[in-house]
Amino acid sequence: MIPTKLPTSRVIPHRIGKAIGAVAFTAFLLVPAAEASSDRTNSGTGVSEDIIIAPNLETFHLDNGLQVVVIPDHRAPVVTHMIWYKVGAADEPEGQSGVAHFLEHLMFKGTRSHPDGAFSKMIAERGGQENAFTSTDYTAYYQRVAKEHLPLMMALEADRMENLVLSKEVVDPERDVVLEERRSRVDSEPGSRLREAMNAITFVNHPYGSPIIGWQSEIEALNEDSALAFYDRFYTPNNAILVVAGDVGVDEVRSLAAETYGKVARRAEPGERIRPAEPPLSGERRIAVSDPRVRQESITQNWIVPSQTTGPGKTPEALDVLANILGGGPTSRLHKSLVLDKEAALSAGAYYQDGALDDGRFGLYASPRPGHTLEEMETLVEAELQKLLDDGVSEEEVERAKHSMISGAIYAQDSQSTLARLFGSSLASGQTVEDIQTWPSQVMAVTREDVLDAARTYLSGPPVVGELRMEPTAAPETAPETALTDDANHEDRS
Amino acid sequence: MAKTLPANAAFRALLIATFALVGLTRLAQAVEIQKVVSPKGIEAWLVEDHTVPIVAMNFSFEGGSTQDPQGKEGLTRLLAATMDEGAGHLTSEAFQARLEELAVSISFSTGKDRLFGSMRTLTPTLTEAGDLLALAVNDPRFDPTPVERMKTQLATQIRRNETSPDALAGRSLANAMFGEHPYSRPTLGTEETLGGLTAADLDAQHTRMLAREGLTIGVVGAIDAKTLEPLLDKVFAALPEAGDLQPVADFVPATGEKVHRDLEIPQTTIFVGLPGITRDDPDYQAAYVMNHILGGGTFTSWMYEEVREKRGLSYGAGTSLSPYEHTGLLVGSAATRADRAAETVSVMLAQIQRMASEGPGEDELKLAKQYITGSYPLRFDSSGKIARQLVALQNADLGIDYFDRRNSEIEAVTLEDVKRVARRLLADKEPTVITVGPAQG
Numbered sequence: 030m031i032p033t034k035l036p037t038s039r040v041i042p043h044r045i046g047k048a049i050g051a052v053a054f055t056a057f058l059l060v061p062a063a064e065a066s067s068d069r070t071n072s073g074t075g076v077s078e079d080i081i082i083a084p085n086l087e088t089f090h091l092d093n094g095l096q097v098v099v100i101p102d103h104r105a106p107v108v109t110h111m112i113w114y115k116v117g118a119a120d121e122p123e124g125q126s127g128v129a130h131f132l133e134h135l136m137f138k139g140t141r142s143h144p145d146g147a148f149s150k151m152i153a154e155r156g157g158q159e160n161a162f163t164s165t166d167y168t169a170y171y172q173r174v175a176k177e178h179l180p181l182m183m184a185l186e187a188d189r190m191e192n193l194v195l196s197k198e199v200v201d202p203e204r205d206v207v208l209e210e211r212r213s214r215v216d217s218e219p220g221s222r223l224r225e226a227m228n229a230i231t232f233v234n235h236p237y238g239s240p241i242i243g244w245q246s247e248i249e250a251l252n253e254d255s256a257l258a259f260y261d262r263f264y265t266p267n268n269a270i271l272v273v274a275g276d277v278g279v280d281e282v283r284s285l286a287a288e289t290y291g292k293v294a295r296r297a298e299p300g301e302r303i304r305p306a307e308p309p310l311s312g313e314r315r316i317a318v319s320d321p322r323v324r325q326e327s328i329t330q331n332w333i334v335p336s337q338t339t340g341p342g343k344t345p346e347a348l349d350v351l352a353n354i355l356g357g358g359p360t361s362r363l364h365k366s367l368v369l370d371k372e373a374a375l376s377a378g379a380y381y382q383d384g385a386l387d388d389g390r391f392g393l394y395a396s397p398r399p400g401h402t403l404e405e406m407e408t409l410v411e412a413e414l415q416k417l418l419d420d421g422v423s424e425e426e427v428e429r430a431k432h433s434m435i436s437g438a439i440y441a442q443d444s445q446s447t448l449a450r451l452f453g454s455s456l457a458s459g460q461t462v463e464d465i466q467t468w469p470s471q472v473m474a475v476t477r478e479d480v481l482d483a484a485r486t487y488l489s490g491p492p493v494v495g496e497l498r499m500e501p502t503a504a505p506e507t508a509p510e511t512a513l514t515d516d517a518n519h520e521d522r523s
Numbered sequence: 524m525a526k527t528l529p530a531n532a533a534f535r536a537l538l539i540a541t542f543a544l545v546g547l548t549r550l551a552q553a554v555e556i557q558k559v560v561s562p563k564g565i566e567a568w569l570v571e572d573h574t575v576p577i578v579a580m581n582f583s584f585e586g587g588s589t590q591d592p593q594g595k596e597g598l599t600r601l602l603a604a605t606m607d608e609g610a611g612h613l614t615s616e617a618f619q620a621r622l623e624e625l626a627v628s629i630s631f632s633t634g635k636d637r638l639f640g641s642m643r644t645l646t647p648t649l650t651e652a653g654d655l656l657a658l659a660v661n662d663p664r665f666d667p668t669p670v671e672r673m674k675t676q677l678a679t680q681i682r683r684n685e686t687s688p689d690a691l692a693g694r695s696l697a698n699a700m701f702g703e704h705p706y707s708r709p710t711l712g713t714e715e716t717l718g719g720l721t722a723a724d725l726d727a728q729h730t731r732m733l734a735r736e737g738l739t740i741g742v743v744g745a746i747d748a749k750t751l752e753p754l755l756d757k758v759f760a761a762l763p764e765a766g767d768l769q770p771v772a773d774f775v776p777a778t779g780e781k782v783h784r785d786l787e788i789p790q791t792t793i794f795v796g797l798p799g800i801t802r803d804d805p806d807y808q809a810a811y812v813m814n815h816i817l818g819g820g821t822f823t824s825w826m827y828e829e830v831r832e833k834r835g836l837s838y839g840a841g842t843s844l845s846p847y848e849h850t851g852l853l854v855g856s857a858a859t860r861a862d863r864a865a866e867t868v869s870v871m872l873a874q875i876q877r878m879a880s881e882g883p884g885e886d887e888l889k890l891a892k893q894y895i896t897g898s899y900p901l902r903f904d905s906s907g908k909i910a911r912q913l914v915a916l917q918n919a920d921l922g923i924d925y926f927d928r929r930n931s932e933i934e935a936v937t938l939e940d941v942k943r944v945a946r947r948l949l950a951d952k953e954p955t956v957i958t959v960g961p962a963q964g
Binding site: 102103104105106107137146149150152153154155156157158159173174175201202203204205206207209210212213214216217275321322323324325358359360365368369372375376396398399429432433436437439440442443444445446 | 572574575576577579616619620622623624626643645668672675676678679682683685686688786787788789790820821822823831832833834835836837838839858859860890893894895896897898899900901903904905906907
């Protein structure tokens with residue numbers, strides 16, 4: 030997921046229930062355990078089976094096909110207004126990687142009736158905050174505003190759905206911005222380069238193998254024509270989901286939506302989202318990125334597994350429980366074995382990226398303590414996995430994982446934007462409102478056998494392996510000094 | 524294990540109750556802050572809201588990394604990293620397992636001036652969460668194994684910072700502008716100082732810093748004053764009245780230095796620094812408005828417009844005010860292709876210059892004030908956000924009515940105020956300019 034306009038990218042991984050699958054996948058891979066520990070939650074038995082996430086949510090469709098989701102939360106007089114297009118980097122034409130994200134940047138440039146970035150100015154004048162982000166399966170735009178400005182946000186976002194105007198004059202500098210963004214976020218970060226390379230060898234036929242931001246040479250070739258062609262093909266009410274969370278009722282949203290989005294014609298029929306399948310491949314797949322700037326080595330193992338959308342029955346929830354047991358917190362197997370007992374790793378864990386239209390990913394990772402090697406990490410991680418595949422998991426482990434996951438879902442309800450993102454991203458990735466709301470009961474239904482079954486079915490084959498390595502003779506190019514601030518409360522100072 | 528868990532019915536009731544109580548509170552328009560004083564004299568500010576069954580508590584102690592003794596840089600940061608790694612009768616593993624089991628989170632962090640802490644719990648586990656927090660605050664163990672583990676992790680962070688452009692630029696800026704002042708010390712310490720730290724050092728630092736004097740507490744969520752009072756006593760009442768803090772001097776940061784550090788990356792990171800302003804300065808709100816126009820958080824600031832929108836030089840471009848207890852900074856930042864670094868620096872400096880000499884127009888001031896006041900309610904839409912602000916209000920001594928006062932203070936800022944503060948902060952000063960990236964030809 031690539032947010033577009035944040036001046037700096039201090040994204041803090043936040044492990045809240047299932048929201049993590051869609052949101053935090055790339056972020057928390059290499060975070061040391063101590064840094065990632067602030068929101069770990071967890072454990073036990075006795076959580077009810079009929080918990081519903083956002084029980085007062087309502088959803089309906091407009092005649093033009095737009096789905097509307099309303100999540101009332103009246104604690105503060107503000108709303109989060111998000112439009113989610115069911116199109117992402119995996120829907121791009123061959124050779125145009127990055128066009129979904131490029132278009133997302135260009136959507137801020139203006140329309141016939143609101144030219145020259147007028148939308149952003151109008152939001153700022155009203156104290157609103159806005160941004161947008163692109164993922165493999167969706168592109169989303171949002172504003173957070175005082176509730177009285179919701180009608181205007183809806184009018185302007187609806188305008189932007191069909192009236193975008195682009196000229197070479199605004200498109201050319203924006204392409205430079207995206208190229209700088211790529212240099213900042215990927216090329217300057219060895220860990221990001223490894224993730225990009227791992228994706229490319231994990232998905233060799235499916236478009237998930239292309240980077241969301243695009244390959245540099247293909248970004249350079251993008252222009253207003255390619256962006257507009259993409260826009261005209263995918264930006265249409267029947268390919269979008271509106272999510273409004275906050276201090277508003279469903280009736281109000283219904284009538285506002287009819288007056289704004291309801292006036293936008295169906296502009297296209299994007300059709301079914303069928304992407305090339307990923308074939309089974311034989312042979313070992315392994316990639317190493319070495320860089321003199323690497324100061325902490327790590328190893329990652331990836332498997333392609335079903336997502337919430339493609340997984341049959343309880344499989345996704347079983348994989349989620351499995352990720353928790355293997356590597357979801359301080360009592361997880363990998364942490365306990367590699368970090369605490371053997372004192373060989375600085376951090377070790379697991380993740381399940383469950384939010385995807387097509388298959389998702391399951392990963393294990395470890396970073397060695399000084400004096401230990403990547404080879405050792407790989408052996409230890411494999412041993413833990415093998416033990417689980419041989420002996421299964423305990424009842425207590427399953428209960429603890431479930432409790433953790435469901436508590437996370439309760440914490441998530443403290444934030445209207447978290448809920449809006451959870452529903453928007455999941456719906457745009459092919460799930461239904463009911464799937465999402467009843468996720469806790471699906472989790473509760475997972476048994477030890479389900480977990481073992483999922484592990485044996487999906488993690489028995491060889492993983493794709495990624496190694497982040499120091500260059501053996503690397504000397505620091507600069508004096509050993511540290512950051513100015515690693516904690517600050519400035520945002521609250523005025 | 525079952526005994527520690529919320530009962531079935533209670534847990535179910537929680538979720539179903541979520542959002543059932545609607546329309547009762549109007550945070551930000553009228554956030555009602557209660558001043559709660561426990562029987563043993565611990566004060567906390569409370570915003571009671573039962574919509575979501577969560578309790579968020581944030582707190583802070585006086586003294587941050589400036590209290591690291593000479594040669595023991597990184598001690599306060601290590602203290603923050605180890606207080607939740609075993610306490611009382613619970614070893615590190617047992618403590619963490621208990622938190623996980625209860626779905627409670629407790630964490631500590633440090634800034635230059637203060638040590639921060641936070642706790643999050645669901646209401647059925649409030650008592651157990653309070654017990655764990657009391658242990659961590661009063662009786663951390665500092666066992667050798669977890670202390671070594673945390674030292675190793677922090678040392679790794681130090682090494683990573685050696686090749687991070689942002690961290691390097693920040694370090695260079697601190698060296699250049701903070702000079703010999705304790706603020707120039709790296710919060711994480713160095714590998715050498717960190718390596719020498721012991722459990723005895725941690726104990727001593729804990730004794731010096733964790734005291735009732737200067738303690739500030741903010742609580743938000745499904746808890747009333749009656750329930751909060753004993754919790755406050757349990758966690759904080761046993762602390763000594765006063766700590767033993769080294770005085771820290773007020774100072775004005777140095778300016779004018781130009782530093783380049785080579786780093787083989789495809790981009791040059793740029794930091795431009797000037798003295799800023801402290802929170803208690805009468806011009807603070809005017810400076811806040813001025814910074815917003817110059818390079819603040821929206822997509823309409825001068826920096827954003829000139830560096831990014833018009834020229835496509837950088838993905839991010841902006842300025843921020845960092846008010847510390849004893850000084851302030853104003854820092855602009857951007858990252859660009861190495862061959863356009865010089866151009867980017869001059870565009871950034873030109874905006875600062877223009878703000879100092881011309882200042883904004885009346886319409887720009889109006890729009891800025893509209894944004895700043897209009898966006899204020901967005902800071903009140905989750906318990907954690909409000910709890911952090913309650914602590915910040917107390918730390919800056921802004922008064923319990925600040926939430927209500929704040930927007931009128933912004934409204935009262937005049938064009939003359941903004942121009943005056945712009946001249947005061949930006950005119951006739953040579954900014955410190957830090958660049959980190961490929962060697963300069």
